[in-house]
Amino acid sequence: MEKETVELPPFDWEEWDAGDGRFSVEVNNPNAAADENTMNDVYSTKYDLPDIYPGTIVIHFKTNLTAHQNTYEFLTNTGVQIWEKKNFENETLYIDTISFLNGCYDFYLYDSGDNGIDFWANSEGKGYIRKKL
Incomplete structure (x- = not known):
């Protein structure tokens, strides 16, 4: 099984405040081919927002x-x-x-x-x- 690390750019936490507290990812068409194992194409995890303070x-x-x-x-x-x-x-x-x-x-x-x-x-x-x- 191959692995790949993906780095996400910084994002605005305030936009995440209205969400449900879950971060989800999904892979589609890995390596430009049909996925041999679709059981691990979706992953979701709970997150807690960091404290946001004034400047x-x-x-x-x-x-x-x-x-x-x-x-x-x-x-x-x-x-x-x-x-x-x-x-x-x-x-x-x-x-x-x-x-x-x-x-x-x-x-x-x-x-x-x-x-x-x-x-x-x-x-x-x-x-x-x-x-x-």
Whole structure:
């Protein structure tokens, strides 16, 4: 059995909001010939829409006592870093207002100590991170 990878272009999620929450594909006339197995010509899967925010997000980040362990970043849906913040001071509140173009982004908060910013089992203080619209 042969396989082929198909990449779809970016699309407008708002148009999908009115749908039934299912993504379906169908192959017709593969390799310009009759299909030998029509049992796998159609596939459908459920999807959840991503959160859609206005073009501006405000990040409130309160560091703990080991702020040097933290970094955060935003990546595009293709993995390109478009925004990063690091070199924090201990027990400090940072407020960043970030404006984006329409698109899909991933947000990552890293802690090189692998114990987070508010962990009950150590004395590194209490931090938090919040997004506001």
